[in-house]
Amino acid sequence: MLSFLWVGTCLCMDTIEFNLVMADTENSSSDESLDVTSEKFNPIKALYSSSSIIPVPSAQTYDNITKYEAAIKGVIIKHHNKSKDVSNKEKSVKQHILLHQDSNAEEKNQRDLKNYRNVLSRMGNSLGPLQVLxxxxxxxxxxxxxTRSARGIRGFIEAYVAAFDKHWNLALEDCTETWTRKIKRKAPALGAPIKLDDIIEEEDVPKVIVKETNGKTETLMRHVSQMLLRGEQIAIIVVIH
Structure with a gap:
């Protein structure tokens, strides 16, 4: 392999020396091949000949044909700074992202305001049993x-509906509550009970009336102006006609 490379190099050097000798030893009839304005101009011979004459020694040199054509046509080629281009591109991308985020946020806010729904607006669009309510x-x-207790039905409440939600949480007005509980037969451990009227004014606490007593249980009733009832405490709802 090295022998082939050496032979190729020798052949190239011999060709260059041969062209130089031929360019310098040719007669005057071949000078037309060195004349740039002649039709017989030979550029290869002009490159290797030492007697080649440059028509305009002060002519400006160009790196490539594109620059030469631009100079002939009078076009100015601007040299771009790559670092500035990269920084400007990054700035434009950041600005585009920020504008896109701002527009998305504005559209989202408008959409949220348009589709804003609360408990009061949802009640009007209720379906099924909630629509009856x-x-x-x-x-x-x-x-x-x-209402339910841990072991069964605790009692019932008759009232007007003020508001509700999809979890059956009810806001009630003018409530009459009736429920059953066990009769407490044990004496208080801390002595005689204190009257509730001595601690809290009478109008602040609903009065509890013992409606019926049956052995170990008693049925109580009270009236409450407003009540919030959680959905997990509800067993069934009946409409009173």
């Missing part, structure tokens, strides 16, 4: 809500 609220029909 909404009709009772609009027409001022009393309902009877049966």
């Amino acid at each position: 909404y009709n009772c609220m609009e027409t001022k029909l009393r309902i009877k809500v049966f």
Whole structure:
């Protein structure tokens, strides 16, 4: 392999020396091949000949044909600074991202305001059993809500519906509550009980009335002006016609 490279190098050097000798030893009839304005101009011979004459020694040199054509046509080629281009591109990308984020945030805010829904707006769009509850609220029909305890039905509440949500949490007005509980037979451990009237004014606490007593249990009743009932405490709701 090295022998082939050496032979190729020798051949190239011999060719260059041969061209130089031929360019310098040719007669005057071959000078036309060195004349740039002649039709017989030979550029290869002009490159290797030492007697080649440059027509305009003070002519400006150009790196490539593109620059030469631009100079002939009078076009000015601007040299771009790559670092500035990169920084400007990064700035434009950041500005585009910020504008896109701002526009998305504005559209989202407008969409949220347009589709804003709360408990009051959701009640009007209720379907199924919740729609019946909404009709009772609009027409001022009393309902009877049966509440549950740990072991069964605790009692019931008759009231007007003021508001509700999809979890069956109810805001009630003019409530009459009736429930059953065990009779406490044990004496208080801390002595005689203190009257509630001595601690809290009478109008602040709903009065509890013992409606019925049956052995170990008693049925109580009270009236409350407003009540918030959690959905997990509701067993069934009945409309009172």
